[in-house]
Amino acid sequence: MTGSLISTLPGRYYTDPAIFAAEQERIFEEMWFCAVRGADLPNPGDFRTVQVGRESVLVARSRDGSLNAFLNVCRHRGARLCVEEAGTVKRAFQCPYHAWTYALDGKLIAAPNLTSMPDVDRVEYGLSRVHLREWLGYAWVCLADTPPSFETDVFGAVVERLGSLDALDGYDVGELTVGRRIAYDVKANWKLIVENFMECYHCATIHPELTEVLPEFADGYAAQYYVGHGAEFGSGIKGFTVDGGEGFEKLAALEDERDRKYYAITVRPQVFVNLVPDHVIFHRMFPLAPDRTLVECDWLYAKDVVASGRDVSRSVELFHRVNEQDFDACERCQPAMASRAYARGGVLVPSEHHIGGFHSWVVDRLGSAD
Numbered sequence: 001m002t003g004s005l006i007s008t009l010p011g012r013y014y015t016d017p018a019i020f021a022a023e024q025e026r027i028f029e030e031m032w033f034c035a036v037r038g039a040d041l042p043n044p045g046d047f048r049t050v051q052v053g054r055e056s057v058l059v060a061r062s063r064d065g066s067l068n069a070f071l072n073v074c075r076h077r078g079a080r081l082c083v084e085e086a087g088t089v090k091r092a093f094q095c096p097y098h099a100w101t102y103a104l105d106g107k108l109i110a111a112p113n114l115t116s117m118p119d120v121d122r123v124e125y126g127l128s129r130v131h132l133r134e135w136l137g138y139a140w141v142c143l144a145d146t147p148p149s150f151e152t153d154v155f156g157a158v159v160e161r162l163g164s165l166d167a168l169d170g171y172d173v174g175e176l177t178v179g180r181r182i183a184y185d186v187k188a189n190w191k192l193i194v195e196n197f198m199e200c201y202h203c204a205t206i207h208p209e210l211t212e213v214l215p216e217f218a219d220g221y222a223a224q225y226y227v228g229h230g231a232e233f234g235s236g237i238k239g240f241t242v243d244g245g246e247g248f249e250k251l252a253a254l255e256d257e258r259d260r261k262y263y264a265i266t267v268r269p270q271v272f273v274n275l276v277p278d279h280v281i282f283h284r285m286f287p288l289a290p291d292r293t294l295v296e297c298d299w300l301y302a303k304d305v306v307a308s309g310r311d312v313s314r315s316v317e318l319f320h321r322v323n324e325q326d327f328d329a330c331e332r333c334q335p336a337m338a339s340r341a342y343a344r345g346g347v348l349v350p351s352e353h354h355i356g357g358f359h360s361w362v363v364d365r366l367g368s369a370d
Helices: 017-028 150-162 165-171 190-198 208-213 215-219 303-307 313-338 350-369
Strands: 033-037 046-052 055-061 067-071 086-088 092-094 101-103 108-110 129-135 138-142 177-186 261-267 271-276 279-289 292-301
Touching (some): 017 279, 033 055, 150 261, 177 303, 177 313, 190 279, 190 313, 190 350, 208 313
Antiparallel strands (some): 055 067, 092 101, 101 108, 177 292
């Protein structure tokens, strides 16, 4: 490609089941994956199942208060242990097939006729453990035998965007409370969603409410375009709300220099973090098929905002509209990924060139699998 345009990935990267399978294996099952909000599992026995690559992962609160993660598979004959997306067990998980029973820490504690099978090691035949680390109030899991560096891959994404990890401190994300959660079932490949989030060339076209609040977005340069930059609120804008009216008080620990600014972070492969002075918007993607991605979006507020029952709808509505506008655009692109017109891909204009880095990263992760 000559001139100022560079090529995108070919269309098959968004439609080919073999490429999607390779992404599941080499990206989602090898990297740190943000699974659940810890506060969603407040009590011992609380659990949630999430899809990570090709695996169902069970995240549960143990009796000692810690979180554990396991493959959601009975070690006896492979039955799915928990079929519900979320729930609570009193003391243990019991397989509904043959009643093998596991403690909240994954150890095998009971099975029919187990006492007559002394050679069955209760630890060895416990649930298959998955690496888990808590950060920003979320449980991040990794299916790899030896996980990559959390500091390099996850912390590094924040440093790359904001200039330092300390820049997150003022938002105190781990201490915020979910004021609203919306799940979006998007009929598009996960990479289209990442690419959309990374650029703002489309903002003037499809985001009238957002560009009213953040006027510089109308010029096509996203807040992720250069390190440490935060998009400033417009002069007449009072808060990050659908009409630009008053929001809530600035988060207590937030520095004045970050007031009236919006920052966005992409943590590959499936997290977006949006930072504004009075709340945080946290996206987690769950790629389910080449043309289907579940996105869970949490709006996080100071605890007193949620506890006092204050109305968060105007701040939720702004980014809910942004989400719907973005996901609609991705769904319009998805069918064309199979078109002969896109067999060699499309092009990136200068304000989108950082997406080329994301494409190179995907190709590098897949290696010869593509």
